[in-house]
Amino acid sequence: MLLTYQWLNIFIVEGPIIPFISLLNYQCAAIYANDFGCSLKQLGVRECIQEAQNWIYGDTYLILDRPMSSVVDFIAKGLQVHLDWAVQRVQYGTHGVKLHSSDGLIVTADYAILAVPVTILQHGVITFNPPLPKAKLDAIQSIGMNNCVKVLMAFSDRFWPEDMFDVVCTNCFLPEIWITQYPSTSNHTDGRAPLGKFIVVGFMAGEVAAAASRLPEAEVIRRSLSQLDEMFGQVSQKAEYDRSGYCHGIKVDPLNDIPDRSKDLHNFLTRDHVLIPREYVQCPRSRPASAFFQGGCVVNWEKESFVRGGYTYPSLNAHGARFALAEPLQKRVFFAGEATHPGVNPCMQAAIDTGRRAASEILSLDVSGRL
Ligand SMILES: Cc1cc2nc3c(=O)[nH]c(=O)nc-3n(C[C@H](O)[C@H](O)[C@H](O)COP(=O)(O)OP(=O)(O)OC[C@H]3O[C@@H](n4cnc5c(N)ncnc54)[C@H](O)[C@@H]3O)c2cc1C
Structure with missing residues (x-):
């Protein structure tokens, strides 16, 4: 391979x-x-080819004009949904399924569809009684799911071409950036003012995301701003940030002197946290990103305890593993989620397709429970 x-x-x-x-x-x-x-x-080449051959959804980017939760709410209409109900143990047999929660609650059902990210199974967050068969355990371990890190930066002004949407940046700190522009009036219900209406999102995955996760969040934003300055500013030399910066007039080292807040989720960092040198702020032509920066945050998906990463990828030596992962247990426990899709992996379409597939597997059982 x-x-x-x-x-x-x-x-x-x-x-x-x-x-x-x-x-x-x-x-x-x-x-x-x-x-x-x-x-x-x-x-893996073979897995990539399989993915490419199975992709039937076209090349158009669909951009939602509302949060993803509206899609979930729409699909969940009329269903009884229990939130904050973390499954810790799945007990199954010919009689049916018992789901045990981490709070000691139990739900009994004829059938269950498990659609947790593969990382939850890899880390043994959920135990099974009887234990999972070896083929299933091997499949769980062979499907790869890495970390993804998003860097969100808000600016007071646009410094990129108006029709720009997405840029792939080879051999850079941020391999990809895209632009989101919000209306100038915002109907925030929590009373918080938006940081800025021009938002740049930086996206990192794999080893690049792992390396960024080891840096303090302020340093991640500094390096991102430095890249944007270099891309959009009129500077002749590379727009590296000096390792030192000033905070309230005191010279500090951003890698050592700023408290690392990366253990907390979704902290907003302002200009003071990021230590933008004063001379950069005064040079919007040469360093527009530094000059117009209002604030930002780093979202590290590994730290979301119910997700623990980004999404699965066409992994080397994982050929056939997604079929094995999707295989039901004693015709009682069924598996869905993007990791169980044999073709298209890391996307919403895969998640929805596999949910439909698992539901139809249950519906096609005859009364004796045969598939
Ligand atoms: C940064 C990022 C950007 C992305 N961008 C895109 C994009 O542009 N387009 C696109 O199509 N897709 C994108 N995706 C991928 C998309 O979000 C996933 O493919 C999709 O959400 C997978 O759906 P799923 O149902 O398989 O898993 P998830 O959406 O992860 O759902 C799994 C659910 O299981 C729950 N869970 C976990 N453990 C337990 C437990 N013990 N008990 C009970 N419940 C539990 C979790 O809370 C979660 O609700 C992106 C993902 C990331 C991380």
Whole structure:
């Protein structure tokens, strides 16, 4: 089985083509692997081909004009939904299913569909009685799901071309950025004023996300601003941030002197936390991102305890594993969720398709419980 980046190097091998290989590797890493939520060397060629052949949803980006929760609320209409009900143990047999919660509550059912992220199964958050068969355990371990980190930055002014939406940045701190613009009036119900109406989102996955997770959040934002300054500012030299910065007039080292707030989720960092040097703020032409920055935050998906990562990717040596993961247990426990889709993996379509598939598996059982 070949890794995707080995495959690139086999086909383009010698002499002056070497710089081209590096460029191609960088581009594939930023465009292809980062979008799959992983690094290039984690992608399997066979799994990528299977994914590409099964993708039937076209190339159009669908951008919601409302939060994702509105989709969930729509689908959940008329259903009885229990929130804050974390499953800790699944007991199953020919009689049916018992779900035990972490608070000691029990729900009894004829059938259950389990749609938790594969990381929850990998980390043994849910135990099974009887234990999962070996084929299922092997499948769980072979499907890869990495971390994803989003950097959200709000600006008081737009400093990019008006029609710009998405930029893939090869060999950069942020491999991809996209733009979101909100209306100037905002109907915030919690009384908080929006930080700025021009939002840039930076997206990192795989090893890049792992490296960013080890940095203090303020440093992640500093490096992101530095990249945007370099991309959009009129500077002749590389727009590196100096390692030092000033906070309330005192010179500090951002890697050591600023308390690391990354253990808390979704903390908003203002200009003071990020330590933007005063001379940068005064130079909107050369350093527009630093000058117009209002505040931002870093969302680290590994720290969301019920998700523990981004989404699964076409993983090396995982061929067939998604079928094994989707296999029901004693025709009582069924599996859904994007990780169980044999074709399209890391997206909403996969999640919805597999929910339908699992529901139809239960509906197609005859009264004796045969599939
Ligand atoms: C940063 C990021 C960007 C993305 N961008 C896109 C995009 O642009 N387009 C797109 O289509 N997809 C995108 N995705 C992927 C998309 O969000 C997922 O593919 C989709 O949410 C998977 O759905 P799912 O139902 O399989 O899993 P999830 O949506 O993760 O749902 C699993 C549910 O299980 C619950 N759970 C976990 N443990 C337990 C437990 N012990 N007991 C009870 N419940 C539990 C969780 O709370 C969660 O509600 C993105 C994902 C990330 C992280």
